[in-house]
Amino acid sequence: MQLEQQETFRIEGPQLEVFGQVESKLPAPARKRPTAALALVVLAVVSVLGIGGAKLNTKYNQVRDIYSSANEHGQSMENDLSLRADAAANLIRLCGQALGEDAPSVQAAQQALDAWNATDADHPADQFAANTALGSAVEIMYNETVDAGKSTESIETQHAEFLSRQDIILRTAGNEYNPAAEEYNKTLSAFPANVMGALWGIGEVEAFQ
Known part of the structure; x- marks a missing residue:
């Protein structure tokens, strides 16, 4: 049986630079034994990438937690977005009663x-776009209700809640989440974090914008 010809595997680019840096720190006897030296280098690099990848994954989760996990006040962007959607649902019901459920603004x-x-x-970016569209549609419906002289105390209360949640969401995004996401993404784009991210399957964090 004829054996298939094996492909030659070459290490080039940044990874080769890492191997060289690690090998230069090996004891002289090890550097004189190419096979042993390469094995030590590979072991060192694998160890570094493993530890670095775990740290990168932890950082990724910390940024995502700003979006989804409650802070010391029991609030999170995800929760505030949900409460804003609840206020929108209440407004749609109340304005639908005032304008008629078939009114174009209510349907929109x-x-x-x-x-x-x-x-x-x-996917925070998708949620940002959907939240913006929801805000525009609800405001058109609300203004139509007010212009028709059909606003009620309940409508005003839900509208105030709808706007208040948006202020909280944008403040958290601007002061906490987006800066953390941008810092993380900047780190991920540089070597060796980009190699670690590829090996661990860790990508960028979406900004809420």
Whole structure:
């Protein structure tokens, strides 16, 4: 039986530079034995990438926690977005009673809410876009209700909640989440974090913008 010809595997680029740096720190006897030296270098690099990858994964989770986990006040962006959607649903119901459920502005607001509910917290950028669209649709419906002289205390209360949640969401995004996401993404784009990220399957964090 004829054996297939083996492909030659070459190490080039940044990884080779890492091997060289590690090998230069080996004891002289090890450097004189190419096979043993290469084995030690590979072992050292694998160890470094493993530890570095674990740290990178921890950093990724810390950034995502700002979005999804409750802070000391029991709040999170994910929770505030959910409460804003609840306020939108209440407004759609109340304005629908005032304008009629078939009113175009009420129907448009409901469609925007359905689109928001179809998103998930794993994609903050999608949620930002859906939240923006929901805000525009609800404001058109609300203003139409006010202009028709049909606003009620309940509508005003839900509208105030709707706007208040948006202020909290944008403040958290601007002061905490987005800066942390940008810092993490900057780290991930540089060597050797980009190699670690590729090996561990860790990608960028989406900004809420």
